[in-house]
Amino acid sequence: MDEVQKEQIVKDLLECTNIALDVFGTRTIQKRKLITDMLTSCEIACKLPAKKKRSVWVKRRRSFEHRKESNYDREEIGMNPTCFKMLLNYIRDDVQKKNTTMREAIPAAEKFASILKFFVSGESFKSLYESEKIKLSTAFISKATPEVCKALWNKLKDTYLKFPSTIRDWKAVAEDFSKKCDFPNCLGVLQTKHIYFKGLRRDGDYYRSASGRHSVKLLALVDANYKFLYTDVGATGQKSDVETLAQSTLQEILHEADDYFPRERIIGNNRKVPYVIVGSDSMPLHKHLLKPYPAASILKKHQVFNIRLAVAKHVADHAFHLLENKFKLLKSVIMLRADTVELITLTMCIIHNFMLEFDEEYKNEIHSDILIQADDKQRHMDDFSDPEVHEAEEVRLDYMEYFNEEGLIEWEVE
Structure with missing residues (x-):
């Protein structure tokens, strides 16, 4: 007063x-x-205290005027400014809100950068806000995350996560594996990964994996250039790899492979074998899906065959390693709902493919040396009563003979 x-x-x-x-x-x-x-x-x-005259009728937001699109630190957002701008231009119209007479809308660049910081750091929204790494409130950023991820997925999936649709595309994939892994007729490596998150009370044990944590499973097909050709997220953590594959659309493609994959090709000494996908030992054996022999096998031929599969499988291992190192959120327990976690995982995979094309520093993280990790767990032999399994075993035998004879590499027998 x-x-x-x-x-x-x-x-x-x-x-x-x-x-x-x-x-x-x-x-x-x-x-x-x-x-x-x-x-x-x-x-x-x-x-009596004086009544303050109110200058504004809404809470003032933090200012973003000083922040330009090229000013974000690479270590914070995980990519160079060029990639950031390119991705931002794809989604700007979908995530940028209009200014009103009450306040200015948050810039699309700040929104996108904040979500990338969340992906790269692996910290919670609250931790990032309290440490002033992001300026947006936890409530706002948790709501904006699925919006931005959905925009990225819809805009980029047909370009940077495109499933091979022609015979020429599949043959190009096989040619890369033949050159880089000495593996003919290989159409990719199939692998799964658990993505852990904090389940809701109402979820019960629906998403609980064998480790006791809630998770969804990422099923991915990887090419020789460490890119994802196919991704599927949604199988619960308690599902086996066989069940995860069975409920994916890739299972249908394997059963109707003649309509998708190239015809059988002759390799080596007149061996006519089909094009195949390499899977882990936990995958089902199929005519177009190879898996290693039991690790306990003492046959030299089986060991050579397993080594060649391990060389090809390293491609998928390294792709997942790159993805985890770039987006440390995948190493933590994500404090979001299952459907948002699935969308985030798909978005990370598509950003991974995008950066392999346009970010030189990210591509330089790929190591050329091959790491083979021996698996000493006891394997179970397959049930050969099924005619399809008989056919699949014949295919595996053909490849085993090829890798041990005309396709043998000297270092494998040392």
Whole structure:
């Protein structure tokens, strides 16, 4: 309350007092009491706090004017400014809101950068906000994350996560494997990975894996250039690899491979073998899906065959390693709902493919040396009563003979 307001209140009280004195006339006691009450009222009025004049009717947001699209640190967002701008231009129209008379909308660049920081750091929204690594509130960023991920997925999936659709595309994939892994007729390596998250109470044990944590499974087909050709996320953590493959669309493609894959090709000494996908030992054996022999096998031929599959499988191992190192969120327990976790995982895979094309520093992280990790777990032999399994085993035998004879590499027998 300023001095002018206080003075006006005192004047009003004095005027009211004079009027009251005229009414009471000569009664001294009443006059004395009235004057005392008047002085008390004046004292109280002068102590009243001043009411602040409100300048704005909404809470002010932090300013983003100083931040330009090229000013984001590579270590924070995980990519160079060029890639950041390219991705931002794809989704700007979908995520940028309009300014209103009440306040300006948050820039699309700040929104996208904040989500990338979340992916790259692996920290929670709260931790990033409290450390001032992001300026957006936790409530806002948790709501914006699925919006941005959905925009990226819809815009980029047909370009940077395109499943081979022609015979020529599949033969190009096989040619890369033949050159880089000495593996003919290989159409990719199939592998799974658990993505852990904090399950809701209502989820119960639906997503609980054997480790006791809630997770969804990423099923990915990887080419020789460490790119994802196919991704499927959604199988619960308790599902085996066989069940995960069975509920994916890739299972249908394997059963109708003649409509998708190239015809059988002759390799080596007139060996006519089909094009195949390399899988882990936990995958089902199929005519177009090879898996290693049991590790306990003492046959030299089986060991050579397993080594060649391990060389090809290293491609998928390294692709997942690159993905985890870039987006450390995949190493932590994600504090979001299962459907958002699935969308985030698909988005990370598509950004991985994008960066392998346009980010030289990211491509340089790929190591040329091949790491083979021996698996000492006991394997179970297959049930050969199924005719399809018989056919698949014949294909595996053909490849085993090829790798041990005309396709043998000297270092494999040392």
